[in-house]
Amino acid sequence: MKGAVIKILIVDDSLTVRKIVTRYLLKHGYDQIDEAVDGKEALALLQQYEYGCIFLDINMPVMDGFAVLEWLNRVPWRDQIHVVVMSTEVIQLGQKRIRELQIDTVIPKPFSGSEFERTAVSLLNVISSKAQTVQLVYDGPIMIIDDSLAMRNIIRKQLENLNCLNVAEAVNGKEGLEKISEWAMLYEDDEKMGIVFLDLTMPVMDGLQLIEILEEKELLSKLQIIVLSGSIDMALTMVDGSSIMAALPKPFEHTAFVQAFRPLIEEKPIRLQTRLSEIKLFFDVKKNVENLASLDVIETETLSELAEFLFASFESMTLELSFPKERLREIPKEIFASFIESVYRSVLMIDHRIENYFELEYLYDQLQKIDRYESQISAITTEEILGYIRMKLLPKNNEYAELSAKISRYRIAIKTLIERKNKLIQMYKETPTKQLKETYEKYEHDLASYRGALGNHDKQLNDLSQFLENEIMDQWEQILKAQIHRMVKTANQIRAEFDRSLWKGMRTSKSFRSYCNTQGRHLELTTQSWLEHENNRLYGQLRHFFEVDFRTSVLIVGFKDSEGSRMREELKKNFPMYDIQAFTNWTIKNYGLPYVPNLFILNRESQEEGFETYLNEVAKRFETSVEMLNTLIVYKGAIKSSELIGTDSLYNLKRKNYIKMPSSPHEYTMMALKAKSLIF
Incomplete structure (x- = not known):
């Protein structure tokens, strides 16, 4: 890719610095350049044009570089623009602060033309090549040993573009030796420990001294080293094909970087011992899921307790589960089902002995249980809930219980009065007296009064029952809706965790890395990438290829x-x-x-x-x-x-x-x- 396709903004209050930077950029074909004398002018240009890279000074009048960085980190297109900080204060920033501010690399002032050229051109080469970069499959240890913070950042960015993230850094040979010694303990039984990008010229201990010490300690043969040097001719004479594998100039081009790096991570193709058609995965195993307890045997005091009882099993299913750090990331059930057929089954067949296979099986089992549980909860009918409310919950309402007690008392009183009245009638037939007649009339009056009160209380109880049933049903629907929403959301997150765990396991799978690297399928290790293949290619043929011996x-x-x-x-x-x-x-x-x-x-x-x-x-x-x-x-x-x-x-x-x-x-x-x- 030509350098001219990148639009560049130089922000510095020094005319001299702007001229130097412009001269060296033009020398390498980067000719779309704008200039700003302070942060305020820079923001005006940034809102008007799309830039690929900014060379930014920190100390400037009106608005300094930090204000520009803070503004950039708030815009939605931040990841589309690269920042090189040029300042006397870069040493004070520190690596952590540089990453927080999303600075790609730094060039300390004052700098020489050759120093700027090495750093800036290498970074611009990385940026230019990003769109053409094919991601490799390597997660082994990598170390960058270089005294230049700018060069370390550039190599790290190049490796990140290639999907290689397990990267450590050292500022000189002495620090590098300490970290390599740690590797020796960690990877004692491995034939090769890791890959090292080694600068030859450094303070304290240079690259040549480090190589001599590593050879003395018998560690050199366990490393794959790519030497970095401004003098490429000297560096090339060191390449021996056993430990010193390649040499890169400063600045380097993307193509040269990949050509030097790629052979170090390739592995031999795999040969499967079992035909793919004979492999049985946990997708194919149907397991029984325990049914919900009948509502008739559940005893609770409130609707909340009922919900707590019904969803207790769901809580136990998710108790030990973790979720992706991106809490909003979810994969719905329907899409997950299509992933199983279009992606997961095929990928797991490449390495069904993947290290975290049982973790994936456990997650899948939990998902099956949750899906079945969700179906069982959703299948509870309105009639069943109404029956439970009437039988179990209404009697525990104080007002309902009080009215029910009054009705019971009135019914007992009416029954007693009727019995007394009948006895009085018998007595009046035998001995009619005025007193018995008056007592009978009083019983008739009391009986009519009690029956009227009973009717009123029955009506009140019916009205209260209807009100409480509606109220509790509304509460139940809200609780049910909230709980099912939570179940669905949790299940979607578990599916996302399954997805993440699958690709995490595949990144550590020697068989899968070998398949990707040596079969010419340099695929990004994400489900989305595979689905794009499904949309863009003859995916049926690709799946067929998965289903037979490689x-x-x-x-x-x-x-x-x-x-x-x-x-x-x-x-x-x-x-x-x-x-x-x-x-x-x-x-x-x-x-x-x-x-x-x-x-x-x-x-x-x-x-x-x-x-x-x-x-x-x-x-x-x-x-x-x-x-x-x-x-x-x-x-x-x-x-x-x-x-x-x-x-x-x-x-x-x-x-x-x-x-x-x-x-x-x-x-x-x-x-x-x-x-x-x-x-x-």
């Missing part, structure tokens, strides 16, 4: 029918299990391939189209970069030196990814061995 694939392109067929047959003799295809046509879309082949064998002499153009089309189709494609270039005529060492050359001098067109069986055998060395 096979190494070789694509022969650009040869005549007779040449391509013979090459295919000769390679098949040596590698009968390889999936080898030959095409005369250079149009990648005609192949119907759902994945990037392990190796392209290309005809340099083809008259139809240059293999450089073809590889660019392949990289675009599979959303990767040309550097990530594995190639073997077959030639007939002599190769010019300009082809081999050109800036954008696809020839790899280290791996020697080129071979003369074979003609004899022996030469085809040599070609097969060359192909195998490139694949593995």
Whole structure:
């Protein structure tokens, strides 16, 4: 990517500094440059134009650099702009403060032109390449040993762009030696401990001294070192291919960085012992879930206690569970179900012995229980709740209980009066007297009064019952709605935790890393990325590929029918299990391939189209970069030196990814061995 596509803003009250910065940026092709003399002017420009990078001074009149940084950290597009701070105060900031302010790197004042050039151009190269970056799959330890804070920040940012986050730093060889000694204890049984980016020129202890000490301590052979130096010629002489693996100049380009780094993290392809179709995952196991207790056997005093009783099992299910730090992150049930079929099952089949498999199984079991529990709670009918309210809750209401007691007393009184009246009638028949008649009339009056009061109390009780039933039902609906919402939200968060745990486990899976790196599938380790593949590609074919044994694939392109067929047959003799295809046509879309082949064998002499153009089309189709494609270039005529060492050359001098067109069986055998060395 050309530097000119980045729009740059220089903010400094010093005209001299602005001129120096502009001169060196123009030298490297970055020509879209604006200037501001203080923070106030900078904010006006930032609100008017879209900048990719700001070179910012701290001490300025009117508005200083800190105010600009605070303003930037409040805008929604903050992550789209990069900041380089140029100031005498950068030493006082400290690494923690630099990260809090989201500063990409710092350049202490005063600085020389070469120092600015090394730092600024390296950062701008990283920014320019970010859109083209293909994420690798590596979470092993990495250390940057460099006395320049700016260079450490730039390398860290480049590694972050490549999805490599396990990065430590040291400011000189002595500090680096201490941390490497810690590695030696942590990774005592490992053949290789980690990757080190090592500056050769540092105070206290330089890179050369550190290498000598590591060799004495027998630690050098357990490291993979990429040396950094302004003098690249000297650095290249140190590369031995065993411990000193590569050298990078200062400043470095993105392509050179990836070419140096990528070979250190590649692993051999995996071979599955079990056919994928025979693997049974926890998705396929149906487990019984305990049913809710019947409402008839539940004894509670209030509706809240009933809810607490009903949801006690749910609380116990979530008691030991953790959730993603992003509390708002959720995955709904329906989407999760589609993830299982489109993503999770396929991924787990790559490594069903993943380290946290049982953790995933537990989370999935809890989700199954919660989903079943939610269904059971939702299935409780209104009639069942009304029956529970009438039988269990209404009698415990004080006003209801008081009215019920009064009604009972009136009924007892009426019954007693009726019995007395009947007895009095019998007595009056035997001996009619005035006194008995008066007593009878009094009983009749009292009975009418009690019956009237009983009717009133019955009506009051019915009205109160209706009111309490409606009120309690409203409360129940609110409680039920809130609890089910909480259950759904919690379950969605557990699903998000499942998603996060799955990819966390896959990042530590040697089989999965090997699959991603060596099979040419440099995929971002997130569900969203996989779903984008589902939308953008022939995902059915990709899933089909997951469901059979993995096979190494070789694509022969650009040869005549007779040449391509013979090459295919000769390679098949040596590698009968390889999936080898030959095409005369250079149009990648005609192949119907759902994945990037392990190796392209290309005809340099083809008259139809240059293999450089073809590889660019392949990289675009599979959303990767040309550097990530594995190639073997077959030639007939002599190769010019300009082809081999050109800036954008696809020839790899280290791996020697080129071979003369074979003609004899022996030469085809040599070609097969060359192909195998490139694949593995």
